[in-house]
Amino acid sequence: MQVFRPLEAGDPERVGPYRIVGRLGSGGMGRVYLARSPGGRATAVKVVHEELSDDAAFRKRFGREVVAARRVTGPFTAPVVDADPDADQPWLATAHVPGVPLGTAVATHGAWPERSVRALGSGLAEALEAIHRVHVVHRDLKPSNVLLAPDGPRVIDFGISVAADDTKLTTTGAVVGSPGYLPPEQLVGREVGPAGDVFALGALLVYAATGTGAFGGGPAYAVNYRVVHEDPDLAGLPDGLADVVVRCLAKDPGRRPGVPELIEELGRWEGTDGTRSTFTPVTWLPAPVAADVTALRAAPLPEEATATTADADLPTVTVAPPTAVATARLGAPNVRPSLAARLRAVARQRRAAVLAVSGTLVVLAVVAGLLLPRAFSGASGGGDGTTSSGSPTAAAKQLAVRGQWSAEKDLWQPVAADGKVVGESDGVLHAVDADSGDIVWTYDDPDASSFEGVSDGLVIASSSENGTIQGIDLDRGKRVWSVPAKAHTAPGTSWHLHLRVVVAHGTVYVNAMYDLPEGAERSGTYAVSALDTATGRLKWTRTVEHTLSGALAVVDGVLYGGVKEAGGTYFHAWDADSGDQLWRYHASASRHYAGEVTAITVSDGTVYFGDSRGVLHAVDARRGTKLWTCEPDTDGLEEWLEPLVVSDGVVYGGTGSPTSDYDSGAVHAVAADSGRLLRTEHTEREPELHGLLDGSVLFSTKAGGLYAADARTGAPPVETRLSSGDPDATVDGDRVYFDGGDGRLHAGRISLTST
Template sequence: MFPGRVRRTGGAGRARWEPWGGCRESGAGKARRGGGPAGKRAGGGTVASLPLTAGDPVRVGGYRLLARLGQGGMGRVYLGRSPGGRAVAVKVVRESLLRDEGFRRRFVREVAAARRVTGFFTAAVVDADPEGDPAWLATEYVPGPSLQDAVARHGVWPEQAVRGLGAALAEALGAVHAAGLVHRDLKPSNVLLAPDGPRVIDFGISAAAGDTALTEAGTVIGTPGFIPPEQLRHESSGPAGDVFALGAVLAYAAAGTGPFGGGASHAVNYRVVHEDPDLRGLPPALAEVVARCLAKDPDGRPSVASLLDELGGAEPAGWLPGPVADSAARLRAEVPTAPLTRAGDGTSEPPTAAVPARGRRRLRTALAVATALAVTVTGTVLWNISSGGDESPPSTPPRLEELWSRPLAEGQRMTVRSDEMIYLQNEERHEITALDITDGRKRWGREVPVADIRQDSAYLRDTVGDDIRITGLAGGLLYYGSGDHLFALDAGSGAYRWRYMDDSFHASPVVVGDAAYAHMTSFFYVLDTKTGKKLWDYGYDVNADGDITVTGDTLFVHSGRTLIAVDTRTRKQKWTHQAASEAETDPVVAGGKVYFGTQDGALYAVDEKSGDEVWRRTFEGELWDGRLGGGAGEPEVVDGTVYFENDGYVSAFDADTGRTLWQRKQKADEVTALTVVDGTVLTYDSDGNLTALDARSGKSLWREALIVGDGEDLWLTGNTVYVERDSRVTAYRAAT
């Protein structure tokens, strides 16, 4: 399992990249990740950038790369800067797609058309080499949140703002259509919000993907609820299909949900084809416009030109709701201007953009035993403190006892741990070392096998490389990726077991019995843990966020607001549950319930077998700012109590009823980790303090300063704290 960890890199964090596959990544990844700030838009938008790794290129075309924004089904995306200082999103297509001649031809044609799109409200393609090896394109980098993130965090928009948005999007679609393109995937996450107006992104790209192996026969490109009915009927779909999607986007902005509801994709698609949209949350005049856009017959929909006339006239200044405008302005100020520190390479330049004071550095918490479960919770606030903050007394004598300390070789970093060992990796030297968790002595260490890099593959040679990266630890196997393969070692001895060709998209498998479940955004595949042979796979039909949770015979995963349960015996979907806001944490199962937290600060408890909602709680009270709801991390369920941290708040809830037992506001802006051991809640915060609270009352017991700097790590697991700094790894025992 992965230990809780924070690495100070001046802006590194979890990223979400939806346009090219919806992939999220965070360092090495793990089977169940803690929360963190919702990934801001990449592929043209602002994202919580990750440092470049040793295998990433320094330049693509004439663009200097500053950070990795993410990866998905079509390739990797980077934040780049032109010689003149312009920020761009550089998208590098993965090599396996380029071996598909149909894709290559379509991609060349669509990029050529996309470069002709010159509308102001589009994120323009500014450069490309679609016939290169690797193929790539650079688009305008828009420093602003997506409409999806803005609505989830700040709520629905007033009518005037929606009309201004609609006019701008109609103008953008007009520019796309004038270039001979149809977007085919207009949705809230493909609309970025800059202070001077929205930008439509990824026009033409979904069409290019349509002729590739990424889409199986009969599969419809798009997002359920925004796909026009004629496309679902496998009829021809043209510009009128984009008008349908525009109507659904405007309904989303005004009501906070799509006009055809949520749930399983086939159910949403059925409603699109056969039922009327639900527009009850829209003002009457706006509902009338949207209803015409959503007509079942494409000939009955208005043209984008008529929509522009009907919705236009809004003042360009002040069209964006205030909180959203503030977010866009803040994101613009946070765009890095120099490469973020490369993992394992302390020589690269540090970021020069200002780091926000509240930048969340997530400390992911590992549990002390494999059977421990975590859950994200919020609830009705019963404050037992005043707004004055934490009154914990100074800890005398010191509450941290050093257990052991040992030097790290150049390039060594902490990665994962088991109940017996802690594992270090050296990416460039291809070395993995296992240390005894009790005294730090070396249990085993060796150079491990790496993928053979074909010299005729510029993508593998120059972009992916053969460096190693540990991705997970499960079922007695240690997993790492190299080149285009996922490798498995015996975690106890380091002996080689097998490798699996995963085309350089290295998963963090979850093991149940002899099956390893590997999540890949739009699907998961299952490997035999003994041989590495693929047993079967399953497609979600949607892009699924975060990581999977597997318990018993059920796999759980989130897709935006939808929780999906898949029966691993029948290989069919069991049920779905639709939340009111997007999931912020991965699903966690305990006591027959599935718990997860959402971006609006709510906690959901859902029946594990039926998917029925058991209870839901939200934060309330004068000390709570709902706009901070995106900072939730994984809590723990211990003896019928759920312990949870969200920004500076620490809470305890009854796991059966959701009743609030206690809640505290710490002095620090961020509580970045939480774990429970021996009746004590241990937390680590953004001010560098390790704090102990009484698990029954929430009363402060002690607090110790334990500062980690940029590029350093701190893990909190059980009552042991591991710190990587000053080229050493040191283990401490915290008093409980």
Template sequence: MASVPLTAGDPVRVGRYRLLARLGQGGMGRVYLGRSPGGRAVAVKVVRETLLRDEGFRRRFVREVAAARRVTGFFTAAVVDADPEGNPAWLATEYVPGPSLQEAVTRHGVWREQAVRGLGAALAEALGAVHAAGLVHRDLKPSNVLLAPDGPRVIDFGISAAADDTALTEAGTVIGTPGFIPPEQLRHESSGPAGDVFALGAVLAYAAAGVGPFGGGASHAVNYRVVHEDPDLRSLPPLLADVVARCLAKDPAERPTVTWLLDELGHPAPADDDRHAAQGATAPDGGVATVGWMPGPVADSATRLRADVPTEPLPRADDGMPEPSTAAAPPRSRRRRLRTALAMATALAVTVAGTVLWRVAASEDDTGPVRPPNLEQLWSHTLAEGQRTTVTSDEMVYLQNEDRHEITALDVTDGTKRWGRKVEVAEIRQDSAYLRDTVGNGVQVTGLAGGLLYYGSGDHLYALDADSGAYRWRYMDDSFHASPVVVGDAAYAHMISFFYVLDTRTGKKLWDYGYGVNADGSNIAVTGDALLVHSEKKLIAVDTRTRKQKWTHQAASDAETGLVVADGKVCFGTQDGALYAVDAGSGDEVWRRTFEGELWDGRLGGGAGMPEVVDGTVYFENDGYVSAFDADTGALRWQRKQKADEVTSLTVVDDTVLTHDSDGYLSALDARSGNPVWRERLIMGDGEHLWLVGNTVYVERDSRVTAYRAAT
């Protein structure tokens, strides 16, 4: 769990604990690294003030904290102190210096069967301790499993029940993470210890496959699969798949107990080859090799984090740092294609006043003279309660208020409101429990294309004029709300196994096409005469004139990124770390880069992002690497390893490559050479979002969205 400096709005002490750094932020509140008077490191969670205004929540919180303090299992992060009736209310737990399971799988890859079994036994023991105290976790998921050098710890037990039951939660809303919520909870039935067993099975499937057993996509679609479809366990070893399938039974009564799971999964054997594990080598079966039962690279990360735990407060980012200009000048006119940027799950912190305070990374050890920042604040806009950002174009930032059925457009130059209105929502059929209880009639903006803003409500997809917000049309799509790709007057909307084409002027369906296989709808692209979509390793081209399959291309590994079509070629990255260029007309492979050599570890292919093609060069980020290739030949022009484990976003503006990474740095590289131009450290915290559109940086935090212009 990485720590970042406190900001001006953070306390310096909570109870008897001196706060040293911020660890993150979630639905309950902020989490800080603290030290007791005797020097013990603790994680201090300070509850949000809005929750405490609900007296029912406070009473439940007092009760749940009292119960949580009775949990003493080794694989739980024990509650060591609390003041649930204080103002603010808080609790302190054992500090776990290690990455979450989600971070570990994202950065280092899936786990071998032996490691998953060891993890499962430890988590079953943790749940046994939680249940013995009369608690139910209710939100077990990969991000709530922290991996210390001596084993995993389950966090946030005993509190989610209070949050789930608060009056601040709208009636019918289900708290949790889609894919890990048991079906009985989605049906609004009682959920007890068997619900935690379901979540445990989903967590083990995630560790073994890198994705939950019910896939990804829109929340309601995942929830629907949890209730109505079988889990996808094809990539799990047979014996492990059998255990996980038992945990994922639809009927809670058919799931095993944690005692049975301990007997079935316990006592993992030592790793076959600790020498390979210590080097982070790939195991013979393709998984990450292990030390003991924990994967070697994960154990190394946990050990490094334990060594880096601060003993004194990290320097505050506002200590002697200059503030950026607040001039509201519009971004310079630039050659860039219209792009829809969804707010990414990268956490960045901004000061409460909406001004970012930066520290220049002048050298490898972050020391050196402070100089004016390379970002200029353009504007800051306060979000109303329930309002959040959705999609962004070169002209406007769109906000939605799901429950109030409102959509608002802000001008990107100064943040002023261009339009805002209540929008039409679908009538929910009372004979459909799924629509009534799971989907609802809130609004969810899904995309922006061809001058239309798309949103879903109930079982319909709606289109608005993007410039004015005027209603255009709606289409009944059975609640699977697409983000259409528009070419001319045709909107191509993807479902799981087929796509349909709508007339953008009327919303009438023109035609549809079935692939015959499940395909990744987030990765479609449309050329002049073909729709392209990935189905695992296969790239499929459908001729939009003849409405027949045109060609297929088989990669060596499953697709990892979206598709970019430029200069007659389709570029995409795959899970094994390769970058492909395929002829868009014939499906022939033009070139492939597999990144073999000293600078590249092919096992790190799980973090690849969308390629970007500019002026005959393909720019590609994969984990911590940023590369540039000749678009015609695939010849490497340059490659640079960033200090962070993962680059989370990349955009090219004129002669500059802008990247953001998992360590919270925004970097500028020379597009011709890859040489660094500048690197700014951003304050990082959970629950805050950053995204790039050209050289404009948007940050959402503390009910504000702020725009900055990056120097290029």
């Protein structure tokens, strides 16, 4: 079963960095394509129609809504991974959900039993809670915008969603949406809020339970008339669903139930196996639908779309021009080392050039002695956390890095972004062309000597002397703004150290330590603060009397960080716009031996974070409740390192010594749903993960090697030597940039070939 169509004449070959391989659908705002990311992941890319791209007012709305919508996250929504509102034809990219549309499932197999309808409603209600929590309204919830996955439904395509607090952007009299699912207030031109989505949810429950719309079919104007003036047709609806559906479809928005009430009421469903509220294909889906969903999930997507399956969809009605655009989540800022690693780096002298060699890159392609697990593909392995041994189970791969250029300078902790490689060399920032190695610009300012990363088209740098933070234009190397430390330093304290600086969506988030006056009971205090990038104005600050961890992450409008308090280590979630605490999770009890949070990532509604005690935690991102913990055998001396990588149900992460990166380390694979340790592989020196390429997990070690472990077959990893020492590598797609051990920055192209 396939839910994509072949490409047609005029379809783009690429959109941004994404390679287009098929069509997924189209709507009033744009066309949706199946695409491949540079790393090979399936992605859904929505490209705005050309006529809308020429509308300046639409572009303005699109840009503003992308900013608002990036905050949406939840286990039953599809995450948006990229967007470019300023492209000739604006676009956004979401993770591809290989699921069957609800409309297709009902049209093919008929009405659902009450159990399945309740489960569907429970998942959709949770999705709406995630959307409404950040003041966004979907506005086009319909059968084709609900995908059925084994672990529950996914709400997709926020194509005409509008930020609930920004309804003034809506064109007067505009009605955009699908007949039978638009609430009465939207049809008569009144303000539409979260209750409008509740109305659509009620209509979806009727459709799933009866196979027909609550207000019948026929011309759009007739359906819309019945929505406004007549009662819904609930013939065939199970008695157990009638009450909740009637309340959802009330004409008066104020009489409809709230989403939390729906979660409570619909969440008490029981699967066929007796389990309560547990989403698996067997427990929540009708049997024939489960078979389709399972088959679709198991079938790999081809590089080229060659077949088509008709999608049972409903027409989208547009009366007056469209006024809203897709919800998007923008990419997260570049990851930086943990606090311990940064302090070690500050204490160490910059490494000297140890080899005087030509710019020719010597490539070795050898099979490494360490074996990464079958568990990387989710296949069964030892599963006991032990080091693997034995022979390959699939055709071995050969890893090679073919040299492309070497630059005159070595860049410390280089970052690749927008065709450039940026880093710091001897206190001076440089950007080199990613294709040639030529220096694009140099920025020499003592107040920008510490390179913090790249985000939102800005190079972020700070001063270790006075705490000034600067934003530098990535393209031109010119200062855009400068924020002094006094902007976030409380009266009676003096700035001492930036633990982490992250920039996301027009805001600088700062983790910092401050000195207290002489004679104070404590030597210092901490604070996390948010500053406007355009003005330097302090948006908010939260004082933390206890020790603030160096790790900091901003995802979907939520700021995550760790605090060592009197009762132990706590993991905090703060509203990124206001600084209000959303929840606090008690990670460990002992303050003295609790450790600090050292690595954070968020995926599919779960926050994963590691600490310096060697414990990996998984916490529900919405509630802050514990899901699981995993503690590999690291003798209590290894901290989790950034970045953590989540892919295909597995969390990959490295651990290393909290005191020295010259010690040995390890790479771990952990089941994302249960926390079961799948395998631990020891490395000669501290590892750094670089993500996935062509189905292989890439990581380097401070001993100078780059490794690729096949994530599908569990074949042994292969190695190529980058340097005689720490390569300080960064990977961008199939490009790797690294210190070759000769004081120069090298660029190479990674290739993985079967032997």
